[in-house]
Amino acid sequence: MHRKAPDRSPLLRADAWHDVTDGVTRRLLTDKQRAQLLSLSTLVTYKPKQIIYHAHSPVSAIFVCQNGAGKAFRELRSGRRRVVAFLFQGDLFGLGEHGRYVNTVQALGEMTSYRLPFEPLEALLRQDAELQFNVLAKVVHEVRALQMRTILMGRRSAIGRVAMFLQMMDKQLQGTRADGALSAPMSRTDVADYLGITLESVSRATKRLVQSKIIAFAGKRTITILDRRRLDELAADE
Amino acid sequence: MHRKAPDRSPLLRADAWHDVTDGVTRRLLTDKQRAQLLSLSTLVTYKPKQIIYHAHSPVSAIFVCQNGAGKAFRELRSGRRRVVAFLFQGDLFGLGEHGRYVNTVQALGEMTSYRLPFEPLEALLRQDAELQFNVLAKVVHEVRALQMRTILMGRRSAIGRVAMFLQMMDKQLQGTRADGALSAPMSRTDVADYLGITLESVSRATKRLVQSKIIAFAGKRTITILDRRRLDELAADE
DNA sequence: CGTAGTATTGAAACGGATCAATATCTGTGG
DNA sequence: CCACAGATATTGATCCGTTTCAATACTACG
Numbered sequence: 001m002h003r004k005a006p007d008r009s010p011l012l013r014a015d016a017w018h019d020v021t022d023g024v025t026r027r028l029l030t031d032k033q034r035a036q037l038l039s040l041s042t043l044v045t046y047k048p049k050q051i052i053y054h055a056h057s058p059v060s061a062i063f064v065c066q067n068g069a070g071k072a073f074r075e076l077r078s079g080r081r082r083v084v085a086f087l088f089q090g091d092l093f094g095l096g097e098h099g100r101y102v103n104t105v106q107a108l109g110e111m112t113s114y115r116l117p118f119e120p121l122e123a124l125l126r127q128d129a130e131l132q133f134n135v136l137a138k139v140v141h142e143v144r145a146l147q148m149r150t151i152l153m154g155r156r157s158a159i160g161r162v163a164m165f166l167q168m169m170d171k172q173l174q175g176t177r178a179d180g181a182l183s184a185p186m187s188r189t190d191v192a193d194y195l196g197i198t199l200e201s202v203s204r205a206t207k208r209l210v211q212s213k214i215i216a217f218a219g220k221r222t223i224t225i226l227d228r229r230r231l232d233e234l235a236a237d238e
Numbered sequence: 239m240h241r242k243a244p245d246r247s248p249l250l251r252a253d254a255w256h257d258v259t260d261g262v263t264r265r266l267l268t269d270k271q272r273a274q275l276l277s278l279s280t281l282v283t284y285k286p287k288q289i290i291y292h293a294h295s296p297v298s299a300i301f302v303c304q305n306g307a308g309k310a311f312r313e314l315r316s317g318r319r320r321v322v323a324f325l326f327q328g329d330l331f332g333l334g335e336h337g338r339y340v341n342t343v344q345a346l347g348e349m350t351s352y353r354l355p356f357e358p359l360e361a362l363l364r365q366d367a368e369l370q371f372n373v374l375a376k377v378v379h380e381v382r383a384l385q386m387r388t389i390l391m392g393r394r395s396a397i398g399r400v401a402m403f404l405q406m407m408d409k410q411l412q413g414t415r416a417d418g419a420l421s422a423p424m425s426r427t428d429v430a431d432y433l434g435i436t437l438e439s440v441s442r443a444t445k446r447l448v449q450s451k452i453i454a455f456a457g458k459r460t461i462t463i464l465d466r467r468r469l470d471e472l473a474a475d476e
Numbered sequence: 477c478g479t480a481g482t483a484t485t486g487a488a489a490c491g492g493a494t495c496a497a498t499a500t501c502t503g504t505g506g
Numbered sequence: 507c508c509a510c511a512g513a514t515a516t517t518g519a520t521c522c523g524t525t526t527c528a529a530t531a532c533t534a535c536g
Contacts, residue, residue, distance in 0.1 A: 074389065074475075076389075076475045077474060077475060078475075082389045082392060082475075084385050084388065084389065085385075095378055095381065095382070097382055102382065102385070103385075125367065125371065125374075126367050126368060126371055127367055128367060129363065129364050129365055129366060129367035129370055130364060132367055132370050132371065132374065133363065133364055133370065135374065136363075136370065136373065136374050136377065139374065139377045139378055139381060140333055140377055142381050143333065143377060143380050143381055143384060144333070144335055144340065146381060146384035146385065146388060147322050147323075147340070147341075147384065149388055150322065150384060150387055150388050150391055151312065151314075151320045151322065153388055153391040153392055153434070154320060154391055154433075154434025155434070156492080156493080156523080156524085157523080157524095158523080158524070187481095187482070187483090188482075188483060188484095189481095189482070189483085195392075196391070196392025196393070197524075197525090198524075198525060198526080199482085199483075199484095200483090200484080200485085200524085200525075200526085201523090201524060201525080202483095203483065203484055203485080204484090204485085204524090207484085207485090220482090220483080220532090220533080236315060237314045237315060237316075237320075394491080394492085394524080394525080395491080395492095396491080396492065425513095425514070425515090426514070426515060426516095427513095427514070427515085435492075435493090436492075436493060436494080437514085437515070437516095438492085438493080438494085438515090438516080438517085439491090439492060439493080440515095441515065441516055441517080442492090442516085442517085445516080445517090458500085458501075458514090458515080
């Protein structure tokens with residue numbers, strides 16, 4: 001399951017890192033920096049539905065998704081689940097609080113991730129400001145994405161939420177298929193838990209989108225966006 | 239309005255910075271680091287309702303709230319407002335995207351903030367990994383707070399959202415008054431825009447809380463929590 | 477091929493949004 | 507210091523969409 005990471009890889013490559021706090025142009029890591037990171041990391045493969053770590057377990061490493069997709073979620077006391085994030089290529093996960101992970105992370109399909117043990121990573125960041133700046137930029141980007149999500153979670157309409165989800169998927173998975181169709185790695189239930197609405201509402205909302213000829217399905221998880229204009233309108237912040 | 243920051247200050251003091259990515263104990267800045275930051279910063283005072291910066295204007299500086307409170311919000315196309323965050327002592331604000339601020343920030347009452355011009359701050363962070371690590375920790379904490387908020391925004395019940403807001407205020411403003419009462423700096427409308435529910439729903443929810451003797455009001459903005467146990471139950475993630 | 481998990485569809489009820497009227501607060505000028 | 511006006515907040519009635527409950531259909535994996 002573990003093996004040493006090969007040298008050419010998207011780990012911390014520029015395309016995985018968005019442009020920075022502000023006005024700063026995007027930047028690449030130096031070869032040396034990338035090599036340092038790679039020397040710390042192992043590439044780990046997870047089987048579908050495999051748990052990568054559990055909430056409340058001690059933090060041992062930080063991960064960067066290399067391939068496939070995963071979900072980070074919490075179990076609420078009511079038994080409900082909230083999906084905090086879907087994880088795609090380049091996404092960082094494994095942050096914790098008081099030395100414990102806060103979410104449980106599970107692979108959706110087959111998934112490979114770089115695993116960066118926490119202690120040596122921290123040591124490296126503490127001595128290489130330039131490298132750390134890349135991480136900072138990444139986390140700042142995460143903050144913005146979460147602000148956006150918070151705004152969109154404030155809205156009531158199920159169809160708006162689903163539209164927003166489809167946009168996100170489209171952005172994330174563009175080019176997965178030649179014909180413009182995208183295949184979602186997660187179940188309807190996962191989508192519902194992510195959007196904070198019920199499974200039934202997701203079902204009804206997607207049905208309406210299909211009836212309006214805004215999207216089309218080929219199988220349960222393969223979606224084609226037919227009318228991007230109207231999808232954008234629905235997803236727009238009310 | 240502008241004046242040079244005095245030397246003793248909570249700017250980036252440890253108590254304003256939460257414990258770090260993981261397992262790392264909280265740490266202080268060295269005197270030298272603090273001095274460096276102070277040499278970059280100016281302490282600025284804003285009058286109630288004064289706009290600190292507008293969304294879409296070019297990013298010039300990053301701010302740390304020193305005293306008072308503010309709100310960061312966006313105007314949606316519909317004319318609605320979404321309050322993205324309330325800003326209290328120690329909170330960092332002024333992150334942007336593509337060189338532009340994404341939110342508008344406005345002082346609620348009288349407010350003072352450290353203003354750190356972006357360019358020199360970036361240069362300093364890029365050369366001092368230890369200092370930057372404190373910033374990273376801060377931003378990571380922000381990510382967690384936003385994840386929490388996202389979860390709570392997913393819930394439907396107005397009373398639950400208001401309870402959660404009261405908890406937040408309590409945590410933020412404890413010790414504002416000797417008698418345990420807390421005085422909120424923001425209006426009902428701001429609260430509604432923050433929670434993503436209507437003003438009317440906030441009004442009705444607070445009324446129910448008062449009727450259940452969970453909280454009490456002395457004036458419109460001074461709140462006493464009478465029954466913390468039941469408040470916690472209501473605020474608990476459903 | 478069957479079974480357990482996953483998804484669709486329908487009917488009813490609940491709760492927040494909306495619209496509308498009234499009340500209260502805040503800050504300003506007389 | 508008071509009175510007034512505009513902004514802010516409360517309260518009520520109705521509407522609409524999502525949740526909930528329940529039954530049925532689908533699908534994936536052994």
